[in-house]
Amino acid sequence: MTSNYLSKSVADLLLKHRQKCADKVEEICAIYGSKVAYRKTLVVERIERSDDPRLTEFYQLYLSNFTLEHEQESLEGFAKVLDFNWDSKIQRDYGPFFEPIILLRDPANNELVGAADFALYAYPIQSSEYSGIDASCQLNFLVVRDTLRGVGIAFDLLNHVEMELLQFANQHTGQSPHKVFTTIEMNNPRRMTAEQLDEDATAALMDPNDRTIWWQKQGFYRLDLPYVQPALAPGGEACRYLDFFIRSKFSTEESPKEIPSFVIQEHVRRFFYVSVGKFETPMDDNVEWKEIVEFLGRHPSVKIIRT
Incomplete structure (x- = not known):
């Protein structure tokens, strides 16, 4: 149900979009038999370098979801961070880290249906930052084509990101089982003005409160x-x-009730200095x-606040 803090015009927009997505789910189920069967047809792809021609294609999908200017990363920003993956000095000073982009493509029409941009950080046993936690992930952006909400694509993307995190931990610590964590930024409706709430909901085609509930259901x-x-670009x-x-x-x-502060500081340091x-x-x-x-x-x- 749409929250009553949104204006009527925005609430009506979200209701129409929700029905549009329900119709699309019904269409997919009629063709493939189920949402799961459809998702099994999707092809996983990976961007690791700035000269990958798929980066522009990803960016168009990204822009369709992130339309607010002050929350928006530039194409040049994505390309610059991809270059950091191969910069030995930055890797030495801020690594081990790696920031790829995962894509999900529908082979039936060659359309990108979802993507995730995320940074992986490892804390090898011999390093000064080691605390028993092996690796962490900053999930920067998770994008699903807005007409395909409710199909389960975001859930699949999260699973792919988690597999990448565990593989990265294994690569850099060489031990198992692993202790890892993933962080995300999320708009807090209680810290937003009415205008910001309407702007956010219109851009995302989602009630900000519903977004929070979805992420909480994912743990x-x-x-x-x-x-x-901080600002994503100078002057922002x-x-x-x-x-x-x-x-x-x-x-x-x-699952822990708290995380050591120096681990969070090192995680945020890499995120702020490199990605932001x-x-x-x-x-x-x-x-x-x-x-x-x-x-x-x-x-x-x-x-960690669980209420």
Whole structure:
């Protein structure tokens, strides 16, 4: 049900889109027999380099979902980070890390139906950052073609990202089972104005509250961290209505109730300096980064809020 904090025109837009997606699901089931059968036909592809011709194709799908200018990454930004995958100095100073893009393609019409951009960070046993946690993932963007909502494509993308994370942990730590976690940024409806809520819902064709519920069902919970994302490009604005969510996969024990602060700091350091700042923003002097470091310095661990 659409939340009552949205304007009537936006609420009506979301209801129409929900029906459009339901009709598409019905059509897929009529052709393939089930949503699962359809998803099994999708082809997994991977972008690792900036000269990959599929990067432009991915970016068009990305723009169809992320239409808000201050939340929007540029094509050049994606290309620059892909180049960092092969920069030995950056890998030495901020690695081991790798930031690929996974694509899902419908071979029936050659159309991209979903994509995920994410960064992988490993913490080898011999490194100073090792805490018993082997690797982490920053899931930057998860995109599904808006007419295919409800098919289960986002769920499949998450599974592919998690498999990549576990493989990365194995590659760089050489031990198993692994302790890993994945983080995401998420718009918090309670920190947004009515205008921002309408703008967000119109751009995403999704109620912001429904988005939060979906991610929580996938096991993501909010970190008790005063989080602000720095501007994605010089001259841009920081995004102040985001929360930082985490999903932990600790196979040897119950999911933790908190994460060591120095692990979160190292994870966010790599994310801010590499993926967000791209070494174009002087992150050493960045107010948002310094405030997070100051907070983490006062707390030995960060709680995971599960309510």
